[in-house]
Amino acid sequence: MYVQPYVFFNGRCQEALDYYTDKLGAQVTFKMLFKDAPPDAHNPPRPELADKIMHANVQLGSSTWMASDGNCDPAAGPFNGFSLSLTVEDGASAEKYFNALADGGQVVMPFQQTFWSKGFGMVVDRFGMMWMVTLPPQV
Missing domain, CATH: 3.30.720.110 (Signal recognition particle alu RNA binding heterodimer, srp9/1)
Incomplete structure (x- = not known):
């Protein structure tokens, strides 16, 4: 068993992943946009999320963590x-x-x-x- 961080960047995920790749040597090993997910009639994504990251796996050194744009909620507070x-x-x-x-x-x-x-x-x-x-x- 192990614990992995799953970080939600509220609409800035691609920018964050690009920065961590450039400055820390992180590698994005998997990335899926909301528009690439199979359709779900019970939970359709908002159109403005189409080009946002639904899920990404990130390798940083010997650690793997996950990231997403999340729901891109303007009312979301900072990480805490x-x-x-x-x-x-x-x-x-x-x-x-x-x-x-x-x-x-x-x-x-x-x-x-x-x-x-x-x-x-x-x-x-x-x-x-x-x-x-x-x-x-x-x-």
């Missing part, structure tokens, strides 16, 4: 109550990824040495996703 934790094996890469996530976002805790790690920082990226970037204790 969780963070993605990105563990990086070397300090230079950790700082590079932290800075990439901070670009257009908001630094919550600068990347720095802590009592538990030689490098740790928290940032909310340009899509509203909270990230914790950390070096493992042994690095």
Whole structure:
């Protein structure tokens, strides 16, 4: 058994996936648009969702997570109550990824040495996703 994050980007999924692919080296291993789904007479998609991402699988390092545009609800609030934790094996890469996530976002805790790690920082990226970037204790 394992747990996988499923992240809803409220209409900005393609933009987020492009950014994570470019800046973090993520790979989109599967993507389906709402218009590509089999018809469902009981739950037809709204026409404005046709070109939005219904489901995507994302590989980031050894982790797989899922993403979607969701319902593209203008009343939806920001991500809340969780963070993605990105563990990086070397300090230079950790700082590079932290800075990439901070670009257009908001630094919550600068990347720095802590009592538990030689490098740790928290940032909310340009899509509203909270990230914790950390070096493992042994690095």
